[in-house]
Amino acid sequence: MDLGLQGKVALVLGAGGGLGSAIAKTLASEGARVALADIDAAALDRVVAEIKQGGGDAMAAAFDLADRAAMDARVSAIEAAFGPIDILVNNTGGPPPTPAAGQDPELWSRSFEQMVLSVITLTDRVLPGMRARKWGRIVTSTSSGVVSPIPNLGISNALRLSLVGWSKTLAREVGRDGITANIVLPGRVATSRIRFLDEQKAKRESRSVEDVSAESTASIPAGRYGEPQEYADVVAFLASTRASYVNGSVIRVDGGLVTSI
Numbered sequence: 001m002d003l004g005l006q007g008k009v010a011l012v013l014g015a016g017g018g019l020g021s022a023i024a025k026t027l028a029s030e031g032a033r034v035a036l037a038d039i040d041a042a043a044l045d046r047v048v049a050e051i052k053q054g055g056g057d058a059m060a061a062a063f064d065l066a067d068r069a070a071m072d073a074r075v076s077a078i079e080a081a082f083g084p085i086d087i088l089v090n091n092t093g094g095p096p097p098t099p100a101a102g103q104d105p106e107l108w109s110r111s112f113e114q115m116v117l118s119v120i121t122l123t124d125r126v127l128p129g130m131r132a133r134k135w136g137r138i139v140t141s142t143s144s145g146v147v148s149p150i151p152n153l154g155i156s157n158a159l160r161l162s163l164v165g166w167s168k169t170l171a172r173e174v175g176r177d178g179i180t181a182n183i184v185l186p187g188r189v190a191t192s193r194i195r196f197l198d199e200q201k202a203k204r205e206s207r208s209v210e211d212v213s214a215e216s217t218a219s220i221p222a223g224r225y226g227e228p229q230e231y232a233d234v235v236a237f238l239a240s241t242r243a244s245y246v247n248g249s250v251i252r253v254d255g256g257l258v259t260s261i
Contacts, residue, residue: 004241006031010087011078011126013063013119016043018191019141020091022228026236028056032087035078037063057082065092065118066110075125084129087239090119090140090163094193097200100154108155115159120166127174136179137239140167144187147250148258152201164250171248180247182238187254188216189226222255 010027014020015036021043028034028051036058038044044060051058061078064070078085095111123138130136142160144150149157164183171181188194195209198216202209217224231253237243238251252258 001242003030003236003239005087005236005239008032008086008239009035009078009082009084010089010239011035011037011061011075011085011122012089012091013037013065013122014091014093014141015047016040017091017093018193018228019186019189019231020089021047022232023089023091023235024058025051025054025056026229026232027087027089027239028058029054030236030240032239033057033082035059035061035082035085037061037074039064065114068113068118068121071118071122071125075122084133085126086130086133086135087137088123088126088139089235089239090123090138092119092141094143094153095155095159097152097156097197098154099152100158103155111155111159115156116162116166119163123170127179130179131174131177134178136174136177137243138167138170138174138179138181139184139235139238140182141184141186141235144185144252144254144258146183147185147252147260152204153197168248168250175247178244180238180243182243182246182248183250184231184235184238185250185252185254185258186231187226187252187257188220189228189231189253191228194225220255220257224255226253226255 010032012024015024016038041062048058048060145157146161198212202212
């Protein structure tokens with residue numbers, strides 16, 4: 001299937017990590033020109049090199065999502081090199097695992113700035129161009145915790161859910177402009193973030209990481225953790241011309257983990 005991404009310009013946040021790098025590579029393999037954003041410049045350089053070795057077109061853009069004042073200049077640099085952004089993949093890191101109660105308000109505020117307000121600010125920066133061209137894709141990666149709250153991820157559950165409400169509202173505002181806004185929920189996908197969470201749970205409960213991972217795997221109908229590529233393939237479809245009538249949706253990529261309808 002031709003996804004119609006040849007020559008499209010994509011900006012992928014968190015592109016130095018497991019999910020983000022898989023998304024960036026997949027979009028590039030479909031012919032998109034991909035700007036990779038992350039705070040880890042070394043990780044970006046590695047992924048960009050891999051994309052170029054495979055014949056793709058990519059550039060690194062060091063981003064600190066906490067520094068909203070610098071976003072306009074970062075996006076302008078991408079536009080100068082690649083052209084206007086057609087596809088924005090909002091993919092941010094998660095806060096530390098914590099209960100919902102008793103957290104420092106400063107931690108809530110800092111997490112909101114990095115996970116929510118940064119995404120909204122960046123989307124607002126690229127939307128006018130998408131509207132002018134009558135085409136755009138905004139795909140925001142959150143967590144299965146927005147559907148079924150995950151124990152000890154109180155901050156993540158709350159703040160990522162706010163992005164769902166924002167995206168759904170945005171979808172109604174921009175649909176007539178040829179723009180779609182969708183949410184994608186990863187379940188237990190094998191990334192460093194999931195390994196970290198398994199390790200933290202094992203430490204809290206005085207268990208082995210292997211025991212925690214086995215218990216988690218047993219709860220997934222697919223019987224395994226997902227692969228980043230499986231997640232990236234769904235994001236690439238939502239970013240494509242083929243997904244023109246998918247708007248305001250929340251798509252789960254979880255192997256059947258979440259039991260609610």
